[in-house]
Amino acid sequence: xxxxxxxxxxxxxxxxxxxxxxxxxxxxxxxxxxxxxxxxxxxxxxxxxxxxxxxxxxxxxxxxxxxxxxxxxxxxxxxxxxxxxxxxxxxxxxxxxxxxxxxxxxxxxxxxxxxxxxxxxxxxxxxxxxxxxxxxxxxxxxxxxxxxxxxxxxxxxxxxx
Amino acid sequence: xxxxxxxxxxxxxxxxxxxxxxxxxxxxxxxxxxxxxxxxxxxxxxxxxxxxxxxxxxxxxxxxxxxxxxxxxxxxxxxxxxxxxxxxxxxxxxxxxxxxxxxxxxxxxxxxxxxxxxxxxxxxxxxxxxxxxxxxxxxxxxxxxxxxxxxxxxxxxxxxxxxxxxxxxxxxxxxxxxxxxxxxxxxxxxxxxxxxxxxxxxxxxxxxxxxxxxxxxxxxxxxxxxxxxxxxxxxxxxxxxxxxxxxxxxxxxxxxxxxxxxxxxxxxxxxxxxxxxxxxxxxxxxxxxxxxxxxxxxxxxxxxxxxxxxxxxxxxxxxxxxxxxxxxxxxxxxxxxxxxxxxxxxxxxxxxxxxxxxxxxxxxxxxxxxxxxxxxxxxxxxxxxxxxxxxxxxxxxxxxxxxxxxxxxxxxxxxxxxxxxxxxxxxxxxxxxxxxxxxxxxxxxxxxxxxxxxxxxxxxxxxxxxxxxxxxxxxxxxxxxxxxxxxxxxxxxxxxxxxxxxxxxxxxxxxxxxxxxxxxxxxxxxxxxxxxxxxxxxxxxxxxxxxxxxxxxxxxxxxxxxxxxxxxxxxxxxxxxxxxxxxxxxxxxxxxxxxxxxxxxxxxxxxxxxxxxxxxxxxxxxxxxxxxxxxxxxxxxxxxxxxxxxxxxxxxxxxxxxxxxxxxxxxxxxxxxxxxxxxxxxxxxxxxxxxxxxxxxxxxxxxxxxxxxxxxxxxxxxxxxxxxxxxxxxxxxxxxxxxxxxxxxxxxxxxxxxxxxxxxxxxxxxxxxxxxxxxxxxxxxxxxxxxxxxxx
Ligand code: FES
Ligand code: FES
Numbered sequence: 001x002x003x004x005x006x007x008x009x010x011x012x013x014x015x016x017x018x019x020x021x022x023x024x025x026x027x028x029x030x031x032x033x034x035x036x037x038x039x040x041x042x043x044x045x046x047x048x049x050x051x052x053x054x055x056x057x058x059x060x061x062x063x064x065x066x067x068x069x070x071x072x073x074x075x076x077x078x079x080x081x082x083x084x085x086x087x088x089x090x091x092x093x094x095x096x097x098x099x100x101x102x103x104x105x106x107x108x109x110x111x112x113x114x115x116x117x118x119x120x121x122x123x124x125x126x127x128x129x130x131x132x133x134x135x136x137x138x139x140x141x142x143x144x145x146x147x148x149x150x151x152x153x154x155x156x157x158x159x160x161x
Numbered sequence: 162x163x164x165x166x167x168x169x170x171x172x173x174x175x176x177x178x179x180x181x182x183x184x185x186x187x188x189x190x191x192x193x194x195x196x197x198x199x200x201x202x203x204x205x206x207x208x209x210x211x212x213x214x215x216x217x218x219x220x221x222x223x224x225x226x227x228x229x230x231x232x233x234x235x236x237x238x239x240x241x242x243x244x245x246x247x248x249x250x251x252x253x254x255x256x257x258x259x260x261x262x263x264x265x266x267x268x269x270x271x272x273x274x275x276x277x278x279x280x281x282x283x284x285x286x287x288x289x290x291x292x293x294x295x296x297x298x299x300x301x302x303x304x305x306x307x308x309x310x311x312x313x314x315x316x317x318x319x320x321x322x323x324x325x326x327x328x329x330x331x332x333x334x335x336x337x338x339x340x341x342x343x344x345x346x347x348x349x350x351x352x353x354x355x356x357x358x359x360x361x362x363x364x365x366x367x368x369x370x371x372x373x374x375x376x377x378x379x380x381x382x383x384x385x386x387x388x389x390x391x392x393x394x395x396x397x398x399x400x401x402x403x404x405x406x407x408x409x410x411x412x413x414x415x416x417x418x419x420x421x422x423x424x425x426x427x428x429x430x431x432x433x434x435x436x437x438x439x440x441x442x443x444x445x446x447x448x449x450x451x452x453x454x455x456x457x458x459x460x461x462x463x464x465x466x467x468x469x470x471x472x473x474x475x476x477x478x479x480x481x482x483x484x485x486x487x488x489x490x491x492x493x494x495x496x497x498x499x500x501x502x503x504x505x506x507x508x509x510x511x512x513x514x515x516x517x518x519x520x521x522x523x524x525x526x527x528x529x530x531x532x533x534x535x536x537x538x539x540x541x542x543x544x545x546x547x548x549x550x551x552x553x554x555x556x557x558x559x560x561x562x563x564x565x566x567x568x569x570x571x572x573x574x575x576x577x578x579x580x581x582x583x584x585x586x587x588x589x590x591x592x593x594x595x596x597x598x599x600x601x602x603x604x605x606x607x608x609x610x611x612x613x614x615x616x617x618x619x620x621x622x623x624x625x626x627x628x629x630x631x632x633x634x635x636x637x638x639x640x641x642x643x644x645x646x647x648x649x650x651x652x653x654x655x656x657x658x659x660x661x662x663x664x665x666x667x668x669x670x671x672x673x674x675x676x677x678x679x680x681x682x683x684x685x686x687x688x689x690x691x692x693x694x695x696x697x698x699x700x701x702x703x704x705x706x707x708x709x710x711x712x713x714x715x716x717x718x719x720x721x722x723x724x725x726x727x728x729x730x731x732x733x734x735x736x737x738x739x740x741x742x743x744x745x746x747x748x749x750x751x752x753x754x755x756x757x758x759x760x761x762x763x764x765x766x767x768x769x770x771x772x773x774x775x776x777x778x779x780x781x782x783x784x785x786x787x788x789x790x791x792x793x794x795x796x797x798x799x800x801x802x803x804x805x806x807x808x809x810x811x812x813x814x815x816x817x818x819x820x821x822x823x824x825x826x827x828x829x830x831x832x833x834x835x836x837x838x839x840x841x842x843x844x845x846x847x848x849x850x851x852x853x854x855x856x857x858x859x860x861x862x863x864x865x866x867x868x869x870x871x872x873x874x875x876x877x878x879x880x881x882x883x884x885x886x887x888x889x890x891x892x893x894x895x896x897x898x899x900x901x902x903x904x905x906x907x908x909x910x911x912x913x914x915x916x917x918x919x920x921x922x923x924x925x926x927x928x929x930x931x932x933x934x935x936x937x938x939x940x941x942x943x944x945x946x947x948x949x950x951x952x953x
Contacts, residue, residue, distance in 0.1 A: 020288075034195035035188015037420070039368045040453040044874035047368055075188035085186060093182040096843045100673030101185025102368040102420030108186065127883035134874070136368050136421050137673045139850025139912070140882040142843060158887050 006067045008033065009077025017064045023057075024048045026064035027074060035075040035105045039134070046133030049106040049113075050074045056113035058132070075105035078112070088112055088150045095155070097146035099137035106133050111147045120151050172686035173903075176839035179678040180693075181671070190418040193372035193389045198446035201374065202231050204436060205290035206449070207280040207297055208458065209272035212308070212530040212867020213321070214301035216268055219280055224296035229289030231443060233297070234281040234435070236267040242438055245431055246403040247495040250644040251504055251526070254334030261330075262322040262528070264494040266404070266431045266438075272301060273321055273493035274530050275869050276458025281435050283447055306867030310467060310488040310527040321493055321528040330491050330500065330526035335508040336582060343521035346482035350473035354556035359939045360544045362465035362490065362861040364877055365537045367672075369420020370451040371460065375436030379444055383411050386437045390416040391426045391670050392710020395647070397702045399429040399497070405438055409702075412437075416700045419672035423851070424536035425460045426672065427712050428497035432459070457872045462861055463537020465490035466503065470548045472556050480517040480571045485548065487524045489534075496535035500526065505643050506541030506631070506713075512580035513549045514591045514627045514805055515571040520581045530867045536712065538851055538913040542630040550626035550918035555936055558929065564922070565625055569595060576896075584631060586803045588896035591627060594829045595807045598625070601889045602809040602827035610811065610824075611930070619813040621824070622927025626808055628915040631801035632907030633718030633898075650797035651720035652706040655684070655727040657735075657790035659776035661769035665727075666698045668708010669720035674844070674909065676716060679837040680724060683903065687728050689754040690768055706793055714907025717836060718802050718898070725902045726794035734786060738771045741782045802898045802906040806830035810919035814927045819948025821924055823853055827889040828915060833897040833906035841908045845890045848912020854880035855913075856920035860941045878941075 001016040008031060015030040027033045027050070036059055039047035048059045051073040078086050085093065088111050098104040107130070114121060114129045121129065126144050135143060149155045169175040184190045221233045232238075245264040252258055263269075268279045280297055284290035305319045312318060313328040321328055334340060347353055374387040384407055390396050393414040400414075401407040419426060432449050439447040451459065466487050473482040489503035508522040539546075557564035572591040579585045599605075607623050614621035634640070637648035654666040663684060669676060681695035698704055708720055736750040739757035743750075749760045758765035774781055775790040811825040828845055835841050858878035862870040871877040897904025917940060924942050928935040928951060935950045 018288075028195075029197075033188065034192070035190070037192070037369070038194075039370065039420075040874050042453065042873045042875050044879075045368060045453075075186075079187050083183075083187075085183070089186040092186055093178055096179065096839050098179075098182060098185055099675070099843060099847060100367070100369065100419065100421040101181070101190050102192065104185050105188050123887070124883070127881075127885075130882040134368060134879050134881065136366055136423070136851070136879070137847045138843060139846035139848070139880075139888065140885050141846040141850075141887055144882060144887070 002065060004064050004068055006070050006072055008072045009074060019065065021064045022060055023062040023064050023067050024059040027059060033074050033076050037102055037105055039102065044134065046106040046110060047103050049109040049133065051109060051113065056110055075108060078108060091146040091150035095142050095146040095149055097138065097142045103133060103135040107135065107143055111150065115151055120153065123148065171692050172682055173836050175682060175837065177678050177682055177692060177837055179675045181675065181677045192369055192418045192420055193374065193387050194450050196374060196387050196417065198374060198376050201446035201448045202283045202285060202443065203287040203290050204281050204283045204439065204447050204449045205287065205294050206278040206432065207282065207294040209268065209275060209277040209279055211272060211301055211303050212275050212306035213304040214272050215304060216270055216272055216279065217300040217302055220298040221280065224282065224293040227289065227293040227296055229285035230293045231283040231285065233293070234267065234439065235279065236265055236269045239266055239438065241406065242266055242434065243404045245429060245434065246399055247500065248497045248646050249501040250646065251331045251333055251500040252644065253331040254337045259331035259500055260325045261495060262325055266434050274532050275867060276532060277493070278431055281439065283439055283443065306530040308529055308531065308863050308865055308867055310490055310529060313527050313529055314525065321530055328528045330528055333504050333524045335522045339519055339581060340521050343482045343484050343519045346519050347471055347473045347484055350481055351476040352474045352560060354472045354552055354559055355469065356548065356552045356555050356937060357469045358548060358551060358937060360464045360466040360468065360547055361855060361940045363463040363537055363855055363859050364457055364861050365423040365425035365460060365463060366879060367421030367423055367425060370453055370456045371426065371430065371432065372450045373433045373436040374446060374448045375440035376446040377440040377444060383413065384437050384441060385413045385415065386433055387415045387417065388433050389419050389426050391419065391422040391672055391712055393670065393700060393702050394668055394707050395710055396429050396433060400434050400437065404434045413703045416670055422672045423538040424463065424540055424712060428461050428535055454873055457877065458532055458869055461496040461533045461535035462492070463534060464544060465534050466544045468548050470552045472552045474556060478560065478562060478567060478570060480515055482519040483511060483517050485511065485522050489524050489526045490531065491526050491528055492531045492533035493528060494533045496533040499533060499535045501645070502536050502541040503544070507545045509582050509584045510542050510545040510629060510631060511549060511582050513546065514573060514629050516573045518581060522582065531863055538848065539910045540713065542910065543914045543917065546628045546914050547918050551921060551937065554922045565595065568627055584801060587800060587899045589803060589805050589831060590894060590896050591805060593894040594805065594831050597829035597891055597894050598807040598809055598827060601829060601891050602825065604809065607811065614813050620816055620927040620931050622812050622814065622923040622925070622930060624810045624919045624922025624926055626915065626918040626922055627805065628808070628911065629803055629805040630910060630914050632714035632804055632910070633798055633802040633901065634713040634715050635801055636799060637797050647709065648797070649709055650795050651723050652708040652793065652795045653720060653724035653727045654706050654791065654793040655724065655731050657731055657772050659773055661694060661772045663695045664698060665695060665724060666705045667720050667724060668705055668710065669716040670699050670711045672711070674711065674716060675837065675840045679840055680721065682836050683721060683725065684728050687732065688768060689752065714909040717903065717905045718901050718907050719796060719798055721903055721905065722901045723794045723796035726796055727792045730792035730794065731790060734790060735771045737782065737786055738774050739766050742766050742770065742774060742780065799900040802833065804830060804832050804906040804908065804911055806911060806915055808915040808919040810923040812920065812923040812927055814924060814947060816931065816951065819944040819951060821857055821942055821947060823886050826886055828912065829894060830892045830908065830911050831894045831896055832892050832908045833895055834904040835892055836905065838892065841892055842890050844908045845912045846888055848910060849888050849916045850880055850885055852913045852916025853885060853920055856917040856940050856942060858884065858941050858943065
């Protein structure tokens with residue numbers, strides 16, 4: 001076991017991990033931050049996306065030890081301390097961008113990373129960017145719409161709802 | 162009940178935002194894998210890597226000494242544990258009951274599919290359990306794998322189950338008495354269109370893999386199972402009564418937040434029984450979390466039909482008869498509802514939206530060395546719809562008719578309508594949904610869009626189809642006659658609290674459907690109070706009345722009806738209390754906007770005054786009624802509900818590569834009354850996404866030796882955001898169901914049922930528009946298949 005230290009959602013944390021412990025396991029089991037989900041074992045589904053030093057990563061694809069000293073942001077840190085949803089979260093609720101909610105943490109974290117680099121993405125850019133995030137429930141319609149809305153675009157003219 | 166009005170901001174018809182979203186959006190959901198029980202151990206299942214073999218020995222001597230190993234179980238250690246039961250018994254066309262093989266929790270003398278569990282290793286950590294599994298030595302004598310269904314039925318074929326007479330589970334005929342008349346009608350027809358097709362095997366793949374945690378309290382002797390289930394009460398009954406012998410009052414099953422199901426989380430699985438059993442045997446909690454790879458080889462799969470359908474028409478293009486023959490893959494064992502899917506949920510829908518007078522459906526269900534097959538979103542109804550809507554399209558092309566006109570000519574137009582396949586449609590207006598489809602899909606603009614595609618070097622095709630489904634399953638007495646070993650009612654307990662808020666405990670289970678939001682809309686409307694005064698409790702057998710759970714688009718139609726009935730009882734009692742408080746007659750009391758008033762006067766008391774009086778009965782008619790305000794209702798539907806609609810797909814095919822892109826997709830559905838239009842739209846979107854996935858990309862493939870070639874998201878193509886378009890969906894055509902109090906029909910499966918034929922019809926249209934002699938391509942319509950078809 002090796003000691004690891006990082007900042008998660010602005011708070012310094014430490015833990016003991018094996019060399020093979022994934023960041024996703026450290027967050028879920030080590031820190032009890034179960035908002036980060038694990039939906040596959042081949043790095044395909046994106047349910048586990050978090051930000052490490054501002055970059056979206058699949059936390060099932062990174063070792064906990066690789067995050068030593070890093071700033072990690074997870075879904076638990078996205079809303080304001082009083083519980084107010086951030087713009088992307090609110091858009092997901094407003095536009096019914098989630099059903100079972102299992103893909104949702106990864107979707108929200110991916111969307112945040114996209115909008116940081118591309119504040120007004122087109123529909124095609126959003127769909128392309130989400131190729132690493134699977135959702136089985138929504139058919140993606142309302143996810144894409146929510147992200148467009150979160151970026152300030154008028155979504156009232158999209159295909160009939 | 163009022164119709165859906167998109168302008169309402171609360172109650173029935175309002176697009177109320179989902180309250181459950183807050184926890185899912187902030188990472189505070191409570192999915193089964195998020196639960197950890199103090200002192201829990203972890204189990205890893207050692208699974209067969211061969212499809213068929215005789216299990217000669219399992220040597221655990223090295224493994225059991227490995228670090229952290231608590232105990233290793235094989236079938237010999239499961240004394241007193243029964244097999245996994247099947248919930249439906251089919252009687253074949255000769256009057257014999259189906260062949261029903263044993264399904265042990267851990268393999269006994271044989272392994273029968275890749276993934277069949279052989280040993281369960283319980284250890285202190287998941288890694289230690291996995292490490293120990295690798296140290297187990299198996300001696301398996303490989304047997305030939307039975308994969309192809311038709312070959313499986315050949316004389317002398319290797320048998321999946323040695324003690325059965327063959328690999329045939331049943332040979333079902335429906336309606337058997339119609340068989341000769343159908344044969345004759347086909348002989349006499351002016352035209353017969355024949356189509357052979359495959360309904361490809363699919364994997365449900367909810368994004369949350371299955372998880373089971375067994376727990377045991379030695380002090381009380383109570384067992385608890387936390388599990389990813391769509392129907393905790395069903396699991397409690399099946400597992401308790403048939404597998405582990407635990408009576409219901411000593412067994413609690415909790416299905417907390419569940420990350421999608423689509424059918425695959427209906428069934429009782431071996432892993433659930435094992436964790437519950439092992440927790441008691443070890444006196445500590447035992448947790449299993451499926452990996453995605455395990456899910457591919459242990460979650461029940463869907464579809465997998467090989468079908469020949471013939472459609473007979475008279476000289477005026479009226480449908481006169483339909484005859485189908487289907488081989489339906491059961492896999493190696495019979496999953497919970499497996500026998501019902503290709504039979505009662507498939508044969509009874511073969512009339513579709515059309516008044517074909519004579520129909521005969523034959524289904525041969527076959528055992529193979531593959532994972533068990535059971536309901537997947539739509540469950541039998543997509544298989545019926547696909548073949549019917551494909552053969553109608555083919556007939557239209559053969560006869561040079563407009564496919565829409567041919568459908569319209571044969572629509573059922575008068576209701577109720579008794580089909581020749583045993584069901585009675587209560588309401589519908591198939592012409593109206595077709596008209597609506599033509600409008601929202603802008604079919605008038607298709608030619609121009611086709612020309613524009615041609616400019617860009619692409620072939621554009623249009624596919625249209627209808628669908629009907631039977632939802633809200635189902636009348637218990639009817640399904641009992643058809644072989645169900647369970648009832649299919651549902652339940653709700655409505656508890657009014659002293660200060661006026663309501664807690665509603667329901668047997669339905671939400672795993673994405675949004676019941677916590679939509680159910681309160683109904684009660685808020687009935688009483689005239691804000692939705693947030695109503696809370697829904699579901700998913701725990703300890704605090705919900707016995708109910709059959711959520712599948713078959715049944716929650717609102719069945720559990721919702723129970724909730725309405727219980728609320729009606731509440732209102733009736735509350736009116737008595739109100740009458741007492743206002744010194745008026747019961748019959749004169751009206752309830753509106755949360756106020757009880759005496760008709761024709763301005764005397765009134767508020768909802769909260771009455772609820773308080775019920776629990777603080779100082780001034781209360783105690784001689785006539787009991788204090789308190791809590792009612793339970795069980796509701797058993799009188800019939801299925803029959804949602805129906807019309808779908809249109811426009812594709813572009815790249816003639817160079819065979820790649821198909823979905824350019825437009827439109828769905829006009831009749832779901833009867835709609836409680837929350839936003840949620841309904843979302844359900845349709847998701848269903849369409851899965852249906853397009855089936856049509857274009859998803860395919861579960863075994864090779865001849867039974868190895869699963871599509872065993873991860875690397876090999877099984879799940880639809881992604883850039884494979885799919887925005888959809889145009891509409892549910893404004895509403896013919897309310899006549900036999901449930903809300904007039905609702907159910908919307909959860911329509912999208913998955915209605916969309917595959919639209920896609921395939923569109924691709925065939927595109928290719929024929931370019932002069933290609935292509936009448937059918939089997940799903941999934943991958944570039945390779947489409948390109949090959951274009952080459953002739
Ligand atoms: S769990 Fe990380 S990509 Fe699926
Ligand atoms: S909301 Fe269920 S997987 Fe996306």
